[in-house]
Amino acid sequence: AESNRAVELENRRLRQQAAAARARLYRLLHGSVQGRLAAVSLALTALANEETTERSVELLEQAQQQLAAAERELAGAFDEQPALAGVDEQWSDLQSRWRNLIALSLSASPAAWQALRVHLDLAREVLAALQEGITNAYRHAKADRLEIELSISADELKLVMTNPLSDPQTTSTDGTGLEGIALGASTVKFDRGQDFATLTATWKF
Secondary structure, three states, rough: OOOHHHHHHHHHHHHHHHHHHHHHHHHOOHHHHHHHHHHHHHHHHHHHHOOOOOHHHHHHHHHHHHHHHHHHHHOOOOOOOOOOHHHHHHHHHHHHHHHHOOOEEEEEOOOHHHHHOHHHHHHHHHHHHHHHHHHHHHHOOOOOOEEEEEEEEEEEEEEEEEEOOHHHHOOOOOOOOOOHOOOOOOOOEEEEEOOEEEEEEEEEE
16 A cells, blocks of 8 residues: 555656646747747848848847757756746847847836846746737837836736837737737737837736
8 A cells, every 4th residue: 555655646746747847848839939939030031131241140140049049948848947037137038039120128117127036937927928029019010119118016017018110001910919928917908009009918916
């Protein structure tokens, strides 16, 4: 009976480890890895239309760096205790991922940024939402800049992403990223005016 109990406990431990590994892989494939591969694809698309040598080199190097980073993340997907990057590191990485493609302007209240520094799981969800918003702003609205605001009130964090529209016809009603962001956010809303598009998401914590 005692040996059966030991086997049962070991099986349970292995099942929990497998479930945790699958969850980490899912977050990678649908989070940072997906974001990096999207940036690679869009950088190569921009490269195909680029006429200057200097910018062509920059776009190619950027694509190579992000592809290598995606490979490293996948290689470490099954590490037993992968380190969870802080919000400062994640934001810096996001800026690097999208340089030469879209200008990112961040306005964050000190309290909101501190909350993300403390709550690492929340930071991961917010940065994943940012990645989704940036990808869609660039891909569907042909945006060259994105204004990002982070604020906090009581137990709710609010993210607002706004991209000016020089040509409203370039913005597709498809692929706004709402479904992906809604998986982790409490509320998600997409608004489009004549010369702007705004994605707003909130999280309770």
